[in-house]
Amino acid sequence: MGxxxxxxxxxxxxxxxxxxxxxxxxxxxxxxxxSALVAEVDAIHDPVRAAAHLLARVVLERPFxxxxxxxxxxxxxxxxxxxxxxxAARPRDVVExxxxxxxxxxxxxxxxxxxxxxxxxxxxxxxxxxxxxxxTGPRVLHGTSRAELTARCAFEHRSxxxxxxxxxxxxxxxxxxxxxxxxxxxxVAVAVDGRTxxxxxYCDEPAIYRVSEVGEVSPGDLxxxxxxxxxxxxxxxxxPADDLGxxx
Amino acid sequence: VAETKNLLLRLDPELAEQLQAVAAVEGRPMSEVVREAxxxxxxxxxxxxxxxxxxxxxxKQQRRALRSLKGLDDG
Numbered sequence: 521m522g523x524x525x526x527x528x529x530x531x532x533x534x535x536x537x538x539x540x541x542x543x544x545x546x547x548x549x550x551x552x553x554x555s556a557l558v559a560e561v562d563a564i565h566d567p568v569r570a571a572a573h574l575l576a577r578v579v580l581e582r583p584f585x586x587x588x589x590x591x592x593x594x595x596x597x598x599x600x601x602x603x604x605x606x607x608a609a610r611p612r613d614v615v616e617x618x619x620x621x622x623x624x625x626x627x628x629x630x631x632x633x634x635x636x637x638x639x640x641x642x643x644x645x646x647x648x649x650x651x652x653x654x655x656t657g658p659r660v661l662h663g664t665s666r667a668e669l670t671a672r673c674a675f676e677h678r679s680x681x682x683x684x685x686x687x688x689x690x691x692x693x694x695x696x697x698x699x700x701x702x703x704x705x706x707x708v709a710v711a712v713d714g715r716t717x718x719x720x721x722y723c724d725e726p727a728i729y730r731v732s733e734v735g736e737v738s739p740g741d742l743x744x745x746x747x748x749x750x751x752x753x754x755x756x757x758x759x760p761a762d763d764l765g766x767x768x
Numbered sequence: 769v770a771e772t773k774n775l776l777l778r779l780d781p782e783l784a785e786q787l788q789a790v791a792a793v794e795g796r797p798m799s800e801v802v803r804e805a806x807x808x809x810x811x812x813x814x815x816x817x818x819x820x821x822x823x824x825x826x827x828k829q830q831r832r833a834l835r836s837l838k839g840l841d842d843g
Contacts, residue, residue, distance in 0.1 A: 526809070527806045527809065528806060528809035528810045528812070528813045529813065529819065529823075531806065531810050532810065532813060532819070532820070532823060533823060536823055536824065536827050537827070537834060537838070542810045542811075542814075543807065543810070546803060546806055546807045546810055547803075549806075551799045551802050551803045551806065552799060554806075555802060586841060587837070587838045587841050588841055589837040589838075589840050589841050590833075590834045590835075590837035590838045590841065593830065593833060593834065593837055594823070594826060594827055594830060594834060597826050597829075597830060598822065598823060598826055601822065601826065609833070611832040611833035611835075611836050612836065614833040614836070614837065615833070615836045615837060615840055618837060618840055619840065
């Protein structure tokens with residue numbers, strides 16, 4: 521069937537899926553069905569058809585006491601991989617396929633062929649594996665040119681741009697506080713994160729501003745007497761004038 | 769009923785004869801002898817790190833599908 525996916529391989533797949541001990545799986549499995557399955561699949565040379573037969577038989581005949589669809593799918597992917605094919609499918613599409621198998625209306629081989637691509641494509645830029653993933657449509661990786669593989673890798677892994685270059689890192693843009701009002705002698709009232717701060721010159725050499733917070737500000741405060749607004753402010757710190765940029 | 773099932777095994781003739789002989793001598797169903805043979809093979813496969821690693825890796829990659837499929841079986 522596969523290099524290692526014989527009866528024992530299927531038992532290990534079942535143990536992995538169900539969490540049971542392999543010896544317990546052997547005790548519970550339908551030996552006749554398992555052996556027949558392996559013999560039949562082994563006789564099919566086309567890897568996709570062999571995998572399709574494996575999945576359909578496991579789903580329909582349920583040789584294991586539980587989780588046959590899951591065991592069948594794991595074994596199917598393993599079998600395809602042993603034979604040099606990578607399989608990529610959306611989980612819900614896999615479930616739909618297994619449900620269709622049970623309903624007797626699935627072309628399993630055709631579906632697996634759509635989901636499978638030759639293993640071994642590597643990105644020339646970063647050496648990651650490049651998959652041709654398309655769960656519903658035709659395969660999208662048509663060639664293996666350097667440019668195509670690099671662009672495909674950029675799409676799948678987002679580790680570089682489509683030409684293999686480093687992705688641009690965007691530094692967070694500073695949010696300019698909104699200036700609410702300007703007072704005498706270079707003071708300014710600004711809104712920062714919902715708080716109203718008053719920046720007032722504190723020292724000329726070096727140039728330092730006092731930062732004060734005003735509890736509640738009404739529109740009238742901003743057009744009224746500046747002294748009254750500042751009088752209600754509580755000093756929260758001091759900052760160099762250079763850090764305030766164009767605000768002051 | 770299980771004992772009436774035909775076993776379709778791809779065994780080399782020598783091994784098939786051995787199994788038949790063991791089954792006859794021990795008076796056990798052939799299926800039980802085969803089960804024992806599979807058990808031995810499973811134990812041997814335990815040492816196959818490449819196979820075990822790949823199977824685990826595939827199970828990890830397919831974990832969402834496997835979880836959904838287990839639900840399908842349970843349902």
